[in-house]
Amino acid sequence: MKNYIFLKSFPFILLFINLAFAQNNPFSQSKFVPDISLIIDASYFHHNLKNHEYEELIIPGISHKHFNEDESHNHATVQKGFNFNYGELYISSIVDPFFDLTGVFHLSRSGFEIEEGYFITRKLPLGFQLKGGKFYSGFGKINEQHQHIWDFVDQPLVYKSFFGPEGLNEVGLQLNWIAPTNFFLNFGFEILEGENESSFGKTGFNTETITVEPIELPNLYIGYLKSSLDIDNFTGLLQLSGASGKSRLNHGIESTIDADAISANTKIFGISLTGKYLVDPIRSLTLQTEYLYRITQGNKYTRDSTGIQLYDLKKYQSGIYAQIIYKFAQRWRFGIRYEFLNNNSIKLDGIEKEQPSFLPRYSTMIDFNPTEFSRIRLQYSYDRSRYSFEEDIFAVKDIHQIMLQINLSIGAHGAHPF
Amino acid sequence: MKYLNWIFIYIILLFNANSKEINIITTYQYMANIVENIGGDRVKVTALANSKWNPHTIVPKPSFIAKMRTADLLIINGAQLEIGWLPQLIRQANNPKIQFESVGFLDLSKFVSLIEIPKEVSRALGDVHPEGNPHYYLDYMNIFPIAEAIKNKLIELYPENQEYFLDNFNRFKNKLNEKIKIWETNLIKLKGTKVIEYHKIFDYFIKRCEMSLAGTLEPLPGIPPSSRHIKEVEKLINQENIKFILQDVYNPDDAAKYLSKKYNIKLLILPHDVGATNDAYDIFSLFDSIIDRLTND
Numbered sequence: 198m199k200n201y202i203f204l205k206s207f208p209f210i211l212l213f214i215n216l217a218f219a220q221n222n223p224f225s226q227s228k229f230v231p232d233i234s235l236i237i238d239a240s241y242f243h244h245n246l247k248n249h250e251y252e253e254l255i256i257p258g259i260s261h262k263h264f265n266e267d268e269s270h271n272h273a274t275v276q277k278g279f280n281f282n283y284g285e286l287y288i289s290s291i292v293d294p295f296f297d298l299t300g301v302f303h304l305s306r307s308g309f310e311i312e313e314g315y316f317i318t319r320k321l322p323l324g325f326q327l328k329g330g331k332f333y334s335g336f337g338k339i340n341e342q343h344q345h346i347w348d349f350v351d352q353p354l355v356y357k358s359f360f361g362p363e364g365l366n367e368v369g370l371q372l373n374w375i376a377p378t379n380f381f382l383n384f385g386f387e388i389l390e391g392e393n394e395s396s397f398g399k400t401g402f403n404t405e406t407i408t409v410e411p412i413e414l415p416n417l418y419i420g421y422l423k424s425s426l427d428i429d430n431f432t433g434l435l436q437l438s439g440a441s442g443k444s445r446l447n448h449g450i451e452s453t454i455d456a457d458a459i460s461a462n463t464k465i466f467g468i469s470l471t472g473k474y475l476v477d478p479i480r481s482l483t484l485q486t487e488y489l490y491r492i493t494q495g496n497k498y499t500r501d502s503t504g505i506q507l508y509d510l511k512k513y514q515s516g517i518y519a520q521i522i523y524k525f526a527q528r529w530r531f532g533i534r535y536e537f538l539n540n541n542s543i544k545l546d547g548i549e550k551e552q553p554s555f556l557p558r559y560s561t562m563i564d565f566n567p568t569e570f571s572r573i574r575l576q577y578s579y580d581r582s583r584y585s586f587e588e589d590i591f592a593v594k595d596i597h598q599i600m601l602q603i604n605l606s607i608g609a610h611g612a613h614p615f
Numbered sequence: 616m617k618y619l620n621w622i623f624i625y626i627i628l629l630f631n632a633n634s635k636e637i638n639i640i641t642t643y644q645y646m647a648n649i650v651e652n653i654g655g656d657r658v659k660v661t662a663l664a665n666s667k668w669n670p671h672t673i674v675p676k677p678s679f680i681a682k683m684r685t686a687d688l689l690i691i692n693g694a695q696l697e698i699g700w701l702p703q704l705i706r707q708a709n710n711p712k713i714q715f716e717s718v719g720f721l722d723l724s725k726f727v728s729l730i731e732i733p734k735e736v737s738r739a740l741g742d743v744h745p746e747g748n749p750h751y752y753l754d755y756m757n758i759f760p761i762a763e764a765i766k767n768k769l770i771e772l773y774p775e776n777q778e779y780f781l782d783n784f785n786r787f788k789n790k791l792n793e794k795i796k797i798w799e800t801n802l803i804k805l806k807g808t809k810v811i812e813y814h815k816i817f818d819y820f821i822k823r824c825e826m827s828l829a830g831t832l833e834p835l836p837g838i839p840p841s842s843r844h845i846k847e848v849e850k851l852i853n854q855e856n857i858k859f860i861l862q863d864v865y866n867p868d869d870a871a872k873y874l875s876k877k878y879n880i881k882l883l884i885l886p887h888d889v890g891a892t893n894d895a896y897d898i899f900s901l902f903d904s905i906i907d908r909l910t911n912d
Binding site: 294297317319320321322324325326373374375376377378379380381382383423425426427432434473475478479481527528567568569570607611612613614615 | 668672680685698708710738837838865
């Protein structure tokens, strides 16, 4: 009963505090409130398989089972029916004359985590800017974009395959430089921890016969170059990216039979092209395509009943997506995306692993944006990248997916880059 | 070897292209024209936004970043007209000179008094600008404080050119005064004229020449006309004597055309910025062409 009275009077207490302190308090700091915004994303999802069937599927050479599952994270839509995909809390402000600070918090039904927390400098001379903390790497085009401004419900297959559902999000430093040229020319260099488990890792392991030391220094180096060109109402943006780091990954080799571990070097190269044509003040056509190529070379260790086996490991994998978005009315956009993973080559001791090497996926979407703060999107995907794997035989599954998504944002949210 | 020399020279030129000149960037074209009038040949000024496009939703092209990277002065309209596209560009331009607290940053909205400051700020009311209507430069009397602020800023940054800027400013002011005399004699007959506009963009002009705004085709700022809202506007047209429908160059004009045809009300497509129409090639002809269209019966 006491609690109830407290709850009932709580709004009045708040109001009282507000009136008593915010306006008259000589020490009020309410003018310093940073930009705060909340984004909520929910969807209805359907596909032609049973949920458990779908979860058992793998992408050959890329993922093990449960690729779609995200444990606490739940970045991706997985279950048939209604999904609460995520909430995103964004807080940003100027710290002082020298720094900007941004925090992005990813909220799921089961967790609250720091998606990004980084500073950028405001006063470095000669066109330099330093960024530090936890942030999305400047590698490629789509990696830096937050989920709510993606043009499709889900990220491209090649990004999810090489960087996982969270993308290339790392702790470290970025230095970027804008050249004082008449056209846009931007170089960036990043030193990152390199703990993205889909491609990079630092953990060592220790078994009865083999010891691989953990890496105790930043492990991932990334460089990129962006340049842009305007011709009348057309704007083109080209980006070249490269990432190099060590992959020390352990899936329980110390004790589990059939478990494996990797100690290798991984390089990923990317080329991204974006072209936007402004047809008139309302309509625009945007083409975006990215090609990523990954090379992994090193050792693979597996445990079988006799002990630890060592193989020479060479992986050459690549993927591409290409999408066209046509904004055909003030509030309507239509898009198609074609993507595939190819060149899916894995060699153990020089022997090519037999597995499917061309994994395509087709998507189309239409979205309605009542204002810039709300979006309702319908997407259909035809997925031929997922396989069942039983008794050493890969069998492709035809997956038809339908997604109806709503994305809403409130509060003060910064403008988005090109 | 020959080629290498050329490449070397090219690189030198590339990097020194803007280093000597006073390099000014404005967000919109009308400001660039005022800067040209005052700065003359001692400054180089570039406007970012194409005036044929919606000023609220300019596409933030990477080339804007390159331009802002080498800018000595960034001049903005302010009152949140650029909120949807500029802040991120300032962050990306890596130029300490044009941060908002720096001397190389000028927000012109601070020098005029804004109208239509909303009592309530909520996105339920559409794209409201909490500080007031940002299209203040369409009142020609506001060009005086704008030009003065630009003159003062140029003198503050480059005191060695003080006389030059002051001369140009006085010449500009005199020309504007002469123009206003002509405009105002033409505008007398518009007093009390009732108009409808698509978006609340010409309000300052409407207020200045004492016309009255009966309604807008947008139900709320930034929300395109719905058939239900158009019915409301039709009711209004039946009740009041509407003389013009004012339409900007970037929003769809189908609703305006429909109403214009059905009720035989003159539809005027007015430039909202320098360059929006071909006859609005500078700040004076911007008002010339607006007034011409309104007074040429």
